[in-house]
Amino acid sequence: MAIDLENKNIYLPRLYRIMEIIPETSDIKTFRLDLEDENSSHLPGQFAELFVPGVGEAPISITSSPTQKGILEFSIKRTGLVTSAIHRLNSNDRLGIRGPYGNTFPLSDLTEQNLLFIAGGIGLAPLRSLINFVLDTEKRNQFKKVTILYGARSPQDLVFKWELKRWQMRDDITFLLTVDRGDDQWKGTVGLVPNVLKENIQVDPLEWKSIICGPPIMIKFTIKALLEMGFQPPDIITTLEMRMKCGLGKCGRCNIGPYYVCKDGPVFTYQQLQNMPEEY
Amino acid sequence: MFESILIDTAKKLLRDKTVDLIIGYGSTHYPFRTEPIVINKEDQADALIWNPFCGNNLARYLKYYKNTQHKIALMVKGCDSRAVQVLLKEDQINRDRLYLIGLSCPGLVNREKLQKQFPQASPEDFQWKETGWFFHGEQIDPELLLEETCLRCRYPNPLEYDQLIGEPRTTSPYQTYQKDYLDPIDDLSPEERWDRWSKEMTKCIRCYACRNSCPLCYCQECFAESTQPQWVSPAPTPSDNFLFHLVRTMHMAGRCVECGACERACPVSIPIAQLPLKVETIIREQFQFEAGTDQESAAPLLTYRENDPGDFVK
Amino acid sequence: MKSGKVTKNDLVQWLKTHQNNFLVTEKVAHHQPELLCDQSKEIKNIKEALFLPWDKLFNYHWENQQWNVDNIQPSTSPRFLMALPCEARAIYEVLDRVFLQPSETESGYAARRQGLKMVIVGCINPEPTCFCHLVGGNPYWTHPDALFILPFHDEYYLETNQPEQFDIIEQGTTLNKSEKEEIEVLRKQMEEKTNQEKLPEDAPQGLYDLFEDQEWEDLSWKCLNCGACTFLCPTCQCFDMSAEGRLKGFQLKTWDSCMFPKFTLHASGHNPRPTFKERVRQRVLHKFSYFPLREEGRYGCVGCGKCIEICPVNWNIREAVERMVKKIGNRS
Incomplete structure (x- = not known):
């Protein structure tokens, strides 16, 4: 194998300034980074490795759409060492980024199609990149009907509330919001995502593509519901979450069967998942 | 002869449903090597063996049955039985669930010593009998072949058992040979010891084979792998390796049963048992305490007395 | 492919001239101690030469109220590495495929790899635990870029595609017809064994x-x-x-x-x-x-x-x- 010595350091992050931090829920914040004069080269579905010097790296999906110029956004749930450290950062602090990594939502398969987006909790983050890509003024006419179903455990757990309002006001899409448990103020739908899906969404399953993301248990039951509705496995698209370090298919921990989730994923169709060991 | 008693015992235990499973030793394809096996059917009992190469401390496996209901028979040498005693004392397993098949142990053979002493020999050349060890019928001096950790053994008989395989031994290797693995190190100056251990620590790759073969390392999360907070760097530098081994040694103080399983597990041949053995020697001399031999008094490092000896603090 | 044979003495002399720059795996040291020199460095595991047990990827520091990251330029001087065929295959067949992926080449690995001159020592003393035949290797496996050496009638057989990297080959005398045949037969035997024993295609x-x-x-x-x-x-x-x-x-x-x-x-x-x-x-x-x-x-x-x-x-x-x-x- 030829040795490429012109190569750069694939592990070196670049530091970007945090422009704004948007609190979403009690443990989720969205970080908007200033790319200065650059535009992001990512495509919807990809992720980046975020680096906090002195603490470490964490793989986080990119939630902004590439159509949003000059910025990158990440919505981060505080779970481990690195995400906790990111939550402690302030505006104007610098955060290390390397990427983008991974495959993307299959854009060519999705154009000229009706799209059903189904998200649960923080799982909206990777879908939001694609949703805003599809809803962009210049791109919208490349896609047909768009339906979004978004659910969270409670009204307090809904993320991107500021964006949900914008989507709700659009008349070129159908937008459904649900929570597992409401509260005194909640006037919207109450119910688990798979149930709301079956009860409230009537689409011809052979004419639609479904893109889903959320906690593993939600994905499992949503796929089951979609199959019952008549969706075909190649038309159900989801993303896998694995522990990832290098993002380049080298460090080995995200290996499932002959795939590296960081490189060959994180986006897979249900048909692909059926042929993979269930080790995620 | 003892193997047949062992197998009969095992068969009976399974037949009578005295136990659900038996953890013991089995043979491998490779000369002078054995492996831990688990059996739960009578006809599997013929696979059980007992010879001086049965080096694993099988008490290690009890950890994996902590939350099950199995009744377990375990083959235990003297040192292994001490480990079981410590586990019982530390409330890690219930005695009612255990059936201890005691092995009166002549000591383990060190493979490297054996290959040095008899370079081309194969297993067929040896007879490991109760009356002694033989090479083509000629008796071998055990001192030449014994593991260093076994040469200093004080407990060749299990201290706790439900049935003993073989006759109890009347003398221990320590009484016989009056030798201790630590003697040559005790003669070194502090500087020489530092140099020696610094060199050994460059070899460590932090595979944790020592820790994982130890019957008494059962922490849910080992400090060495904790990231919040991080105590030791994952980089296997000599200083981080030192930190890992010294903290582990202190964690074992008053608990180590001197079986040497850690050292036999080391893939890069670090004489790593010497660290806990040294601590146990101090505890034996200064506190008159030996782990796994005394089910009543608390481990010295778990208690404080005003008149605790302190001569070893330098 | 250039081949020849040298006396044991010539080979050892050549090794000695490069000994400050020679890594030798533990397996070679164990199998053929006569190839060891005073200064050659023994490594437990071949991957230590390229894939270090620990490595620095880049530096960072806090200065002027902000974080900075600094690249580390990998550098390495040419080195020889003497290993058995199985160990060498680990580099050619596995590690290179992971760390030298085009467009994602790991610079530290690539720099060390670039400087590495492989000397593959034919394995004449397989151990009971070995099974290279099962996975497509054999005790005489070599790579054209490496120098292959094999004990041969009190001398050493040499072979490489890179004579400029391994000047010892110039000292070699050509093998006569029957010697050449002998090497070929040995090779063929081993390759046949591999074909017979290797794991099934599926x-x-x-x-x-x-x-x-x-x-x-x-x-x-x-x-x-x-x-x-x-x-x-x-x-x-x-x-x-x-x-x-x-x-x-x-x-x-x-x-x-x-x-x-x-x-x-x-x-x-x-x-x-x-x-x-x-x-x-x-x-x-x-x-x-x-x-x-x-x-x-x-x-x-x-x-x-x-x-x-x-x-x-x-x-x-x-x-x-x-x-x-x-x-x-x-x-x-």
């Missing part, structure tokens, strides 16, 4: 289909989940990355192991490989199924037997694979 896919098999449970029972096998394996390339130092430090790369429970543990507490069974199966299938399915049938194992030799509980990957491969046959 083993990678067959093992993949046995993912759910009950047998993994039994196979994994005695494993202690330490990292001895993976850390001494010449092909295991999994690693971890972490930040070392608070206000000034470096991004650290260290060996990691699929045997460790924490390897796949999510921050949420979920673990896709929660028990011994999944972890042991991962080690076997990554080498014997996933890697070959990805890399044109090449196994991620070179059959050196090191993992068997050093396992504290004598866990035997060869036995495990053969047992599972037999099941493929029974099934169809």
Whole structure:
């Protein structure tokens, strides 16, 4: 194998300034980074490795759409060492980024199609990149009907509330919001995502593509519901979450069967998942 | 002869449903090597063996049955039985669930010593009998072949058992040979010891084979792998390796049963048992305490007395 | 291909002139101690020459109220590395394919690799734990870029495609016809043995289909989940990355192991490989199924037997694979 010595350091992050931090829920914040004069080269579905010097790296999906110029956004749930450290950062602090990594939502398969987006909790983050890509003024006419179903455990757990309002006001899409448990103020739908899906969404399953993301248990039951509705496995698209370090298919921990989730994923169709060991 | 008693015992235990499973030793394809096996059917009992190469401390496996209901028979040498005693004392397993098949142990053979002493020999050349060890019928001096950790053994008989395989031994290797693995190190100056251990620590790759073969390392999360907070760097530098081994040694103080399983597990041949053995020697001399031999008094490092000896603090 | 033979003395003299620059694997040192010089450096595991047990990827520091990151330029001087065929295959067939991927080449590995001149020593003393034939290797396996040496009638046979890298070849005398034939026959014997013994073509896919098999449970029972096998394996390339130092430090790369429970543990507490069974199966299938399915049938194992030799509980990957491969046959 030829040795490429012109190569750069694939592990070196670049530091970007945090422009704004948007609190979403009690443990989720969205970080908007200033790319200065650059535009992001990512495509919807990809992720980046975020680096906090002195603490470490964490793989986080990119939630902004590439159509949003000059910025990158990440919505981060505080779970481990690195995400906790990111939550402690302030505006104007610098955060290390390397990427983008991974495959993307299959854009060519999705154009000229009706799209059903189904998200649960923080799982909206990777879908939001694609949703805003599809809803962009210049791109919208490349896609047909768009339906979004978004659910969270409670009204307090809904993320991107500021964006949900914008989507709700659009008349070129159908937008459904649900929570597992409401509260005194909640006037919207109450119910688990798979149930709301079956009860409230009537689409011809052979004419639609479904893109889903959320906690593993939600994905499992949503796929089951979609199959019952008549969706075909190649038309159900989801993303896998694995522990990832290098993002380049080298460090080995995200290996499932002959795939590296960081490189060959994180986006897979249900048909692909059926042929993979269930080790995620 | 003892193997047949062992197998009969095992068969009976399974037949009578005295136990659900038996953890013991089995043979491998490779000369002078054995492996831990688990059996739960009578006809599997013929696979059980007992010879001086049965080096694993099988008490290690009890950890994996902590939350099950199995009744377990375990083959235990003297040192292994001490480990079981410590586990019982530390409330890690219930005695009612255990059936201890005691092995009166002549000591383990060190493979490297054996290959040095008899370079081309194969297993067929040896007879490991109760009356002694033989090479083509000629008796071998055990001192030449014994593991260093076994040469200093004080407990060749299990201290706790439900049935003993073989006759109890009347003398221990320590009484016989009056030798201790630590003697040559005790003669070194502090500087020489530092140099020696610094060199050994460059070899460590932090595979944790020592820790994982130890019957008494059962922490849910080992400090060495904790990231919040991080105590030791994952980089296997000599200083981080030192930190890992010294903290582990202190964690074992008053608990180590001197079986040497850690050292036999080391893939890069670090004489790593010497660290806990040294601590146990101090505890034996200064506190008159030996782990796994005394089910009543608390481990010295778990208690404080005003008149605790302190001569070893330098 | 240039070939020839030199006297043992000439070879040792050549090794001596380069000895300050010579890495020798423990296996070579053990098999052919006559090739060792006073200054040659012995390494336990061939991958240490390229894939370091720990490495600095870049530096960072806090200065003027902000974070800064600084690249580390990898550098290396040319070095010789003497290894057995199985160990050398770990580099050519596995590690290079991981770390020299075009467009994602790891610069540190590439720099060290660029400077490396491989000397492959024909294996004349296979150990009971070896099984290179099963995975497509053989005791005389070599690579055209390397210098191959083999003890041959009190002398040494040499062969390379890179005579300018290995000037010793110029001192060699040409082999006569019968000697050439002798080498060819030896080679052929070994290649035939490989053809006879190697795992069946469908083993990678067959093992993949046995993912759910009950047998993994039994196979994994005695494993202690330490990292001895993976850390001494010449092909295991999994690693971890972490930040070392608070206000000034470096991004650290260290060996990691699929045997460790924490390897796949999510921050949420979920673990896709929660028990011994999944972890042991991962080690076997990554080498014997996933890697070959990805890399044109090449196994991620070179059959050196090191993992068997050093396992504290004598866990035997060869036995495990053969047992599972037999099941493929029974099934169809």
